[in-house]
Amino acid sequence: MKKHLVCPVILLLLVVSSAYSPHANSALITHRGYTLDTNTQIFTDGDVEWLRWDLTVGMSINQALTLYQAEGWRLTSNSQMVQLYKDFFSGFDWNSTLGNDDISIGEYVEVRYFQAFASIVGVTLDAFGGIIDVLYGDDPDADGYYRMASAYYTDYDPGAGLGSDQFNRSADYNRSDVGIALSRVVTQTVVPEPASLWVLITGLLVIGGLSRRTKMSGLN
Known part of the structure; x- marks a missing residue:
């Protein structure tokens, strides 16, 4: 039961994380130590x-x-x-x-x-x-x-x-x-993840925990 629940959750998290990546829809070109982001130019x-x-x-x-x-x-x-x-x-x-x-x-x-x-x-x-x-x-x-x-x-x-x-x-x-x-x-700053992404992650973890608890209760 646990295996079948965790794998889809991890897959969904990976998909959502890649969607929030600033380079998700851009190509990077690198020469001589310089990198061009074709999205931001x-x-x-x-x-x-x-x-x-x-x-x-x-x-x-x-x-x-x-x-x-x-x-x-x-x-x-x-x-x-x-x-x-x-x-x-x-x-x-x-x-x-x-x-x-x-x-x-x-x-x-x-x-x-x-x-x-x-x-x-x-x-x-x-x-x-x-x-x-x-x-x-x-x-x-x-x-x-x-x-x-x-x-x-x-x-x-x-x-x-x-x-x-x-x-x-x-x-x-x-x-x-x-x-x-x-x-x-360039100023070195830490870019926080979007708040909505963390809300989604928390929700998925709560749903996963409740689902597991419900199934365990059914077995008891």
Whole structure:
């Protein structure tokens, strides 16, 4: 009697728990230590979360912050972008762009690394093998202009680069094939299970206990 009662209860609990899972209807894509949740369109390395870049295509920095700032998103800093490029395209001196917005760097990269990068961050122009351009930066020289991070796969070998702020891209600059890089630091919080799930579990356990007691009483 006990065996036949417990198994369906456990099965039902597993089904209900999976339904409440935040990733129940999404796919996870992982490359180079970064994971994209295709449901939320957020990718992360566990320390920093990034909003996928194709979501802000055509916006200015001011427009993107107006839309997303309330959720904790900020314009990606120079150091955050450098770390991202170091993780996906290692072996280049991305650090040279830190502290001086007049310095830019561009390098050819392997096809597999570009494709992994594009699958995580998204493309801002779906042409050739993919083109990616986003604004970012701290504006350390306080001139009101921002950097552009790029990656592309056109007729030649794919490349990636971190551009300077010397092209007068202000916080109001926007272009139909350019996105805005937004990120936020991950805060480690414990997410409580929905109260309704615990109510259901309690109810199932009570029903199971009453059913068992009734059957035992019948045998006595």
